[in-house]
Amino acid sequence: MITPEQCRAARGLLDWTQQELAANAKISNQTVRNFEHRSSELRDSTAQLLRMLFEANGVVFIDENGGGPGVRLEKPVKSGD
Numbered sequence: 365m366i367t368p369e370q371c372r373a374a375r376g377l378l379d380w381t382q383q384e385l386a387a388n389a390k391i392s393n394q395t396v397r398n399f400e401h402r403s404s405e406l407r408d409s410t411a412q413l414l415r416m417l418f419e420a421n422g423v424v425f426i427d428e429n430g431g432g433p434g435v436r437l438e439k440p441v442k443s444g445d
Contacts, residue, residue, distance in 0.1 A: 365415060374425075377435060378418070378421055389414055391413075395410065422438050
């Protein structure tokens with residue numbers, strides 16, 4: 365669904381702190397911190413919420429394809445195309 369590494373990378377792409385992610389997702393800072401440091405797992409519903417939030421802000425999740433899972437920003441759509 366979403367790995368701690370993808371979470372950290374997605375935050376980096378959006379230039380969000382852990383606190384900003386927590387505020388946008390309406391979850392605790394500790395939840396984000398623990399997940400990213402692999403201290404605890406996320407509930408499936410929370411992982412899905414984070415992924416949807418990132419995707420709504422232009423993050424594309426890349427599934428495991430032999431090189432490991434990742435993230436990137438979607439290509440902006442040019443107006444008038």
